[in-house]
Amino acid sequence: MADIYPEYGFDNSVSVYYYITDWSVIELKVNMARPKNPEIRSERQQQILEAARQIFGEHGLAEARMDDIALAARLSKGTLYLYYKSKDDLVVGLLEALFSQALVQLRAIIELPGLTAEARMIHYVERIVSLMESDASLLNISYEFYAVAARRPAVRDYLQTYFGEYRGLLAALLEQGKARGEYPLVDSGQAALTLVALLEGCTLLWFTDHTAVNPRQTLPVVIRQFFNGLT
Amino acid sequence: MADIYPEYGFDNSVSVYYYITDWSVIELKVNMARPKNPEIRSERQQQILEAARQIFGEHGLAEARMDDIALAARLSKGTLYLYYKSKDDLVVGLLEALFSQALVQLRAIIELPGLTAEARMIHYVERIVSLMESDASLLNISYEFYAVAARRPAVRDYLQTYFGEYRGLLAALLEQGKARGEYPLVDSGQAALTLVALLEGCTLLWFTDHTAVNPRQTLPVVIRQFFNGLT
Amino acid sequence: MADIYPEYGFDNSVSVYYYITDWSVIELKVNMARPKNPEIRSERQQQILEAARQIFGEHGLAEARMDDIALAARLSKGTLYLYYKSKDDLVVGLLEALFSQALVQLRAIIELPGLTAEARMIHYVERIVSLMESDASLLNISYEFYAVAARRPAVRDYLQTYFGEYRGLLAALLEQGKARGEYPLVDSGQAALTLVALLEGCTLLWFTDHTAVNPRQTLPVVIRQFFNGLT
Amino acid sequence: MADIYPEYGFDNSVSVYYYITDWSVIELKVNMARPKNPEIRSERQQQILEAARQIFGEHGLAEARMDDIALAARLSKGTLYLYYKSKDDLVVGLLEALFSQALVQLRAIIELPGLTAEARMIHYVERIVSLMESDASLLNISYEFYAVAARRPAVRDYLQTYFGEYRGLLAALLEQGKARGEYPLVDSGQAALTLVALLEGCTLLWFTDHTAVNPRQTLPVVIRQFFNGLT
DNA sequence: AATGAATGAGGGTTCATTCAT
DNA sequence: AATGAATGAACCCTCATTCAT
Structure with a gap:
């Protein structure tokens, strides 16, 4: 040319x-x-959040630089501050955006008709694993947020809500199976806690050692063990 | 002569x-x-590691300042650098110190004579919970290290080894019970993975929400469920 | 369209x-x-180079502090780093700026019509002496660069080029006089080397002892001796 | 073994x-x-000066570290301060040691009987070049001292004395030749200045570009030109 | 709405110097 | 006389944030 x-x-x-x-x-x-329209604001915020997810995931919350996020968002550094008033604000914004979407999958699966609770769970973890495999930075960021939760009330509160809902949804799923007589369940709340713990625990093991744990194999096995244990 | x-x-x-x-x-x-006086050397290193654990746990790896660590260690900043050549070096030093001691408890319990595997595990989690309750910063730092593992090979490698040993020890513990006929166990390796996942998962839930999960209650319950599921 | x-x-x-x-x-x-506003860019670089020349000349390359340069440039320390990525970079930038301008005088004099080589040289040293007298830091910095040349390839390379050109220009000047029959000259390259050595040597003597050598008197005498020696 | x-x-x-x-x-x-004897002091000082010459020559006055000098002197850092009360003091000590010995060669040659002035000079530069070739750090340090002279009165004074003596010795040498009728010389002081300038200038050119100037060839040629110019 | 030049407080690291042993 | 552990001031560089345009 x-x-x-x-x-x-x-x-x-x-x-x-x-x-x-x-x-x-x-x-x-x-x-x-x-284009100047009322959706500019949300478009820019999306743009920035996407960049933030990428950069925070790559470098960690503390080591990520606003310059890099601006570059990834194809915006100037100054523009970032038109939409988020500080780096902290952006961190919380990303936290909310990520975790508000995290349980959408689970809710959808609960509403599917005609499956056993076990089948629903198997289905669910398949989707989750696909998601995590498609973008490694998702997991990275999660652990960043966990690590930061102890120091930042805003983060801790959000995670508390998230895990509370998570357990609530799983309890509902288990109640469904119980109502259908798939297993005699004493305390679906306790069982939901066990389920979340299993899923999060396996994910951690996978995260720290991708070679030792293959979630596509391990998670279904663990799920089945869990349901076997219920009967 | x-x-x-x-x-x-x-x-x-x-x-x-x-x-x-x-x-x-x-x-x-x-x-x-x-040889530079080895007593002083190891004493100072202990002093510094202790301070590092406290400050890193309080502020996070990235936000912690070397000044604060020096202050906590009652040493000058310059002295820190006589024993650790950089902040990074200190981070790795702490990682090794912490995780090399983490499995001591478990090894001790495995060597106790005359207990069922379930009893051993109950015993173990009691000790672990006591340890974590006595110093909250221990958990904080753990999650800091998890978060950082994705970006730092030295940390990742250490965690891989740690979790590998952890699973190995639990598998050995389960083999003991199996040999004593406490339960018919197909794959103690797979079961050990489940156990670690359960423990780590519950810990995470506790970490993110101290009000929702009481590990002193929850962990024994979960352990018992696990062993019930084996039979 | x-x-x-x-x-x-x-x-x-x-x-x-x-x-x-x-x-x-x-x-x-x-x-x-x-394009980052090129006017501002070159203006700031000038500003910084000017300050660097002053401060480096006053304190030496190693002892000069970036804070002082920033102060002298009436800029913040951070701004310095927008234009030069390190102190080293600034040192090399100043080196290039100074020595690329050093031979401008000589080139101009060579292009003047109708003077003998000796007259040109007398003319040249007068200008040089004026320049050095007007700003003592110029000489200081030169010796800083000479001292540093042994350790820094970038500096050494630049000085090699500079002295190479210097000798080339003087050789050209001597060739002019030779062509006009002012003196029988065997090797203008060798003579140019002698001339550079004489000028640099006298400058060094002046630099180390302003009272013992007066360049306004000494240099013309030495130049005349040189040309007398040619015949 | x-x-x-x-x-x-x-x-x-x-x-x-x-x-x-x-x-x-x-x-x-x-x-x-x-061995404990009254010469310890001067032995240690020699040891330290030798190390200082090596390290200062290698790294420059400002960049050289007392640790390195102590290591090179096979002494502890603390011991250095028993013999020189500061780095500055050591710098000046080295300056004095080096330059007080620098003219020994020249004095010896002046006292040799039965040589022409030109032969003496040729003889002298041969020795000087050998010396510089045998230890490159000698030249490095010289330029370090020149560079620093502008800022440190102690260094400047020493260099003034040195160059004063240098010129005095060369003037004496030229007077010898004049007395023997080797050339008609008007002003041996002025000629000595020219000689020093030539030697120092050539050395600088060699120092900045070892490939462009070969002092073993160049200096004798320049000396002969000088003496030819006298007649 | 968007930019990017400018800022300056803050942090990691170095190193000359001291001093108890 | 000699040591080397300890100090802390100083310095280079970074980066979140601001603001005039």
């Missing part, structure tokens, strides 16, 4: 001149102004 | 020549680097 | 697609990284 | 045990106490 000479106009436009020869030139004038 | 002629080399060594006769000589080259 | 669809890439680029028809499209990928 | 086990006694002795086998051992007990 021949040389390209962009020229920045005062009207948020870029004129790109493509000099085929010295005297023949293609001019493309492009209005660079992004 | 004949005359001895020491010669001082440039490499902190002394070459000692022992002239048996004029023409026959024994040369002994000895490194004179007097 | 047909519709234009810009697409924002992750690399600060915009791909502009010009759909001539549905199936034929011109793609122009343009780097949108707006 | 088999393993050697040194043991440090309380009486400044080292016992070296050479275990030929487990039961047969050679013991060499060596008194490590260095």
Whole structure:
């Protein structure tokens, strides 16, 4: 490709001149102004959160730099501060965004008709594992948040809510199976706790040693053991 | 004894020549680097590690300041660097110190005579919980290390070894019970993985929400469920 | 003009697609990284180099503090690092700036018409002496660079180039006089070396003892001696 | 060589045990106490100065560390301060030691009988070049001192004295030749200045570019040119 | 709305110097 | 006389945040 000479106009436009020869030139004038509509705010926030997830996941909450996030979001550093008033604010924003979506899968599965509780769980962990495998940074960030929970009330509160809901949903799932007579269950709350612990524990083992634990194999086995133990 | 002629080399060594006769000589080259007083050395390292555990646990690995660690160790900042050549080095030093001691309890319990596997596990978790309750920073630091494992090979490797040994010890414990006919166990390796996952999972739930989970109650229950599930 | 669809890439680029028809499209990928305002950039660099020259000259390369340079440049310390990525980088930047300008005088004098070589040299040293007298730090820095050349390849390379050019220019000047029959000269390269040595040697003597050597008197005398020696 | 086990006694002795086998051992007990005599002081100072020359030459005055000098001197850091009360003091000590010896060669040559002044000079530069070639750090340190002269009166004063004596000796040498009628010389002081400048200038050119200037060839040529110019 | 130049407090690390043994 | 453990001031560099344009 021949040389390209962009020229920045005062009207948020870029004129790109493509000099085929010295005297023949293609001019493309492009209005660079992004669409102004009320959704800008949420679009930018998405953009930033996505960048934050990537960078925080890669470097950790403390070591990640706002510059890097701005670069990944294709925005200037200053613009970040139009949408999040501090790095801390961004951390909490990401926390909320991530964990508010985390249980969507589980809720969907609970609403599926006609499956045993065990089948639902197997189904669920398959989806979770796929998600985690598709983006390693998700797990990284989770542990970042766990580590930080002890020091930051906002994070701890959010995680408390999250795990509370998590256990509540699993208890509901187990109640379904109990109502259908799949197993005699004494305390579905206690069992839900055990289930969450198993899932989180296996995930930790996988996280610290990808070679020693294969979640696609291990988790279904563990789930089945769990349900066998109930009867 | 004949005359001895020491010669001082440039490499902190002394070459000692022992002239048996004029023409026959024994040369002994000895490194004179007097071992830096090993008592002081290990005392200071302990002092620093203790301070590091406290400060890292309180503020997190990244946010902790070397000044604070020096203060907590009642040493000057410069002295820290006589024993650990960087903050990173100190982090790894602490990691090794902590996790190398973590399994001592478990090993001791395995060697106790005449208990069922279940009783041993109940015993073990009681001790662990006591330990964690006595110093909250222990758990904080653990999660710091987990979070950092993804980015730092040295940490990841250490954790891999740690969890590998952990599972190995639990498998050995389960084999003991199996040999005594306490339960029919197919795969003690798989069961050990489940056990570690349960323990770690419950710990995480407790860590994120001290009000929702009481490990003194929960862990024994979970252990019993586990052993019931085996039969 | 047909519709234009810009697409924002992750690399600060915009791909502009010009759909001539549905199936034929011109793609122009343009780097949108707006050139960091080049005026400000060069202005700041000048500002910083000027301050660096002053402070390095006053305190020496190693003893000079970045704080002082920032103060002298009326900028914050952080700003220094926007333009030079380290103290080392600044040292090399100053080296290049100083020595690239050092020979401008000599080139100008060589291009003056109608003077004997001797007259040109007299003229040249007068200017040089004026320059050095007007700012003592110039000489200081030169000797800093000489001292550092042995340890830093970047500095050594630059000085080699500088002295190479210096000798080349003087050789050219001497060739001019030779061509005009002012003196029978065998080897203008060797003579140029002698000339540079004389100038640098006298400068050193002056530098170490301002009272013993007066360059305004000494250098012309030495130059005349040199040319007398040629015949 | 088999393993050697040194043991440090309380009486400044080292016992070296050479275990030929487990039961047969050679013991060499060596008194490590260095001889206590009134010359200790000057011996240590020599030791330290030698180390300082090496390390300062290698790293520069500012970048050299007292630790390195202590190591090179095979002494502890504390001992350095028994003989020189500060790094600065050591710098000045080295300066004096080096430059007080620098003119010994020249004085010796002046006192040789029956040579022309030119022959003496040729002789002298040969020795000087040999000296510089044998230990590159000598030149390095010289330029360190030149660079520092502007900021430190003690250094400047010493260099002034040195160059003053240097010129005086060369003037005396030239007077000898003049007295013998080797050349008609108007001002031997001025000629001595020229000579020093030539020597120092050539040395600088060699120092900054070892490939462009070969002092063994260049200096004799320059000397001869100088004497030719006198007649 | 967006930019990016500028800031400056803060942290990790170094190293000359001291001093108890 | 000699040691080396300890100190702490100093310095380079980073990076979250601000603000004029």
